[in-house]
Amino acid sequence: MSKIQAQANVPTDYGEFKMMAFSEDDKNWMPHMALIAKNTDFEKPVNVRIHSECITGEVFHSQKCECGQQLDTAMKYMQENGGIIIYLRQEGRNIGIINKLKAYALQEKGLDTVQANLELGLPADDRDFGVAIEMLDQIGVKSVNLMTNNPDKIQFVKNSKIDFNSRIPLQIKSNDASASYLKTKKDFFGHLLDEEN
Numbered sequence: 001m002s003k004i005q006a007q008a009n010v011p012t013d014y015g016e017f018k019m020m021a022f023s024e025d026d027k028n029w030m031p032h033m034a035l036i037a038k039n040t041d042f043e044k045p046v047n048v049r050i051h052s053e054c055i056t057g058e059v060f061h062s063q064k065c066e067c068g069q070q071l072d073t074a075m076k077y078m079q080e081n082g083g084i085i086i087y088l089r090q091e092g093r094n095i096g097i098i099n100k101l102k103a104y105a106l107q108e109k110g111l112d113t114v115q116a117n118l119e120l121g122l123p124a125d126d127r128d129f130g131v132a133i134e135m136l137d138q139i140g141v142k143s144v145n146l147m148t149n150n151p152d153k154i155q156f157v158k159n160s161k162i163d164f165n166s167r168i169p170l171q172i173k174s175n176d177a178s179a180s181y182l183k184t185k186k187d188f189f190g191h192l193l194d195e196e197n
Ligand SMILES: Nc1nc2c(ncn2[C@@H]2O[C@H](COP(=O)(O)OP(=O)(O)OP(=O)(O)O)[C@@H](O)[C@H]2O)c(=O)[nH]1
Pocket: 050, 051, 052, 053, 054, 055, 065, 067, 070, 090, 091, 092, 093, 094, 095, 100, 103, 104, 113, 117, 147, 148, 149, 150, 153, 170, 181, 185, 191
């Protein structure tokens, strides 16, 4: 069971968040994180972004995906409207950075993001969002407005003890490098993305 191991208020470019580290014990160097904006109202459905780690996109500004821009947009939104970011250490849809780079190498040869994972003998998506539900429950969230385009995430919340109130879209414009990745998300995973992307 993941529990709050430590918390502190941290000022960011977007405003201050209470940052919490969740883990089974305090020895874990990569705990899941919760970022809570100060103006979050727990009496109403809470705006929540459940975000999976992407070091290439968020730290190194890779153009192959829109994860970095999604995280920045979510942080700004939560500061403006109140809300929480649940940051999960699920790099590469939970196959890890080594496998993700192997998958990228296969993508250079023409495979799409799903084919590349399958070629490596890995599932297209190996994530389980149960820990996000545990974290929200411990923070005291009862009902959410979920910021996502991913129907699986919505279904996961709907099947959990947390009430799903509404979806907040999180669409970033594609570029030349990310267009095929976004097309696969839409065609294979059924992501709720507008036509022009
Ligand atoms: N295996 C693999 N993972 C990727 C690839 N590109 C991005 N990711 C990972 O995908 C995760 C983000 O998930 P996405 O499927 O892009 O989006 P989502 O979280 O399901 O949906 P949204 O809530 O709408 O953003 C991050 O962990 C990224 O590291 C790729 O080509 N292969």
